[in-house]
Amino acid sequence: xxxxxxxxxxxxxxxxxxxxxxxxxxxxxxxxxxxxxxxxxxxxxxxxxxxxxxxxxxxxxxxxxxxxxxxxxxxxxxxxxxxxxxxxxxxxxxxxxxxxxxxxxxxxxxxxxxxxxxxxxxxxxxxxxxxxxxxxxxxxxxxxxxxxxxxxxxxxxxxxxxxxxxxxxxxxxxxxxxxxxx
Numbered sequence: 302x303x304x305x306x307x308x309x310x311x312x313x314x315x316x317x318x319x320x321x322x323x324x325x326x327x328x329x330x331x332x333x334x335x336x337x338x339x340x341x342x343x344x345x346x347x348x349x350x351x352x353x354x355x356x357x358x359x360x361x362x363x364x365x366x367x368x369x370x371x372x373x374x375x376x377x378x379x380x381x382x383x384x385x386x387x388x389x390x391x392x393x394x395x396x397x398x399x400x401x402x403x404x405x406x407x408x409x410x411x412x413x414x415x416x417x418x419x420x421x422x423x424x425x426x427x428x429x430x431x432x433x434x435x436x437x438x439x440x441x442x443x444x445x446x447x448x449x450x451x452x453x454x455x456x457x458x459x460x461x462x463x464x465x466x467x468x469x470x471x472x473x474x475x476x477x478x479x480x481x482x483x
Contacts, residue, residue, distance in 0.1 A: 335435075336439075338438040338442050339438075340434060340435040341435065342354065342435050343355070344362070347406065347408060348408075352365075354367075354368065354434060354436055356432070356434045357431075357433040357434070358401070358423060358470070358472075359426070359430035359431055360431070361420070361423055365403050365404040365406070366401055366403040367402050367403075368399055368400065368401045368402075368434060369399070370397065370437065370440070371398040371399075371400075372440070374391060374393070375393050375394075376389045376391055376392060377389070377392055378390075396473040396474045397440045397445075397473060397474040398471065398472075399432065399437055399473070400470070401471075402467070402468070403467070405465065406464060406465045407465070409464075410463070411463070412463055412464065412466070413464065413465065417466065420454065420470075421454075423451070424454055429448035429477070430450070430451070432448075432472060433447060437449075440474070441474060444476055445474050446477060448474070448475045448476075449473060449474055450473060451471070453470075453471050454468060454471075455468065455469040455471075456468050456469075
């Protein structure tokens with residue numbers, strides 16, 4: 302049987318001795334449950350599993366949601382004669398656009414008809430609705446009052462699946478203006 306000294310091999314290979322004491326690892330910090338703006342970071346799906354960044358649209362919980370956000374500015378660029386380049390003038394910050402994807406899953410293994418009806422009822426509203434999510438609250442808090450309008454809803458093909466239906470909702474920020482007539 303071969304005899305060897307790991308400590309000595311480590312010293313020869315790497316030029317220093319391995320620590321002899323176990324490192325002290327601080328205990329993990331308590332997890333933050335809510336964003337700085339008061340939105341929850343965690344929610345539970347209809348099966349009771351926890352997930353990150355839950356989304357509510359007009360008080361309706363969006364199941365298995367993932368959300369992307371797009372920021373855009375409008376500039377007017379003017380070419381400079383007799384000079385290289387151009388001058389850029391910021392006109393405004395465009396509406397914030399959010400794309401929400403989710404999946405309706407019927408627990409009874411039936412087509413999720415009621416869930417689609419509920420979403421359609423939200424879609425039919427001819428007014429701003431509230432979007433609640435820790436990610437969207439970053440830009441929608443304040444002057445937007447977390448209000449959005451629904452641009453479109455898509456239901457992509459899902460071949461061979463009877464009890465689930467994927468969907469995609471495109472919404473954009475809607476700032477409330479007060480018209481004052483003197």
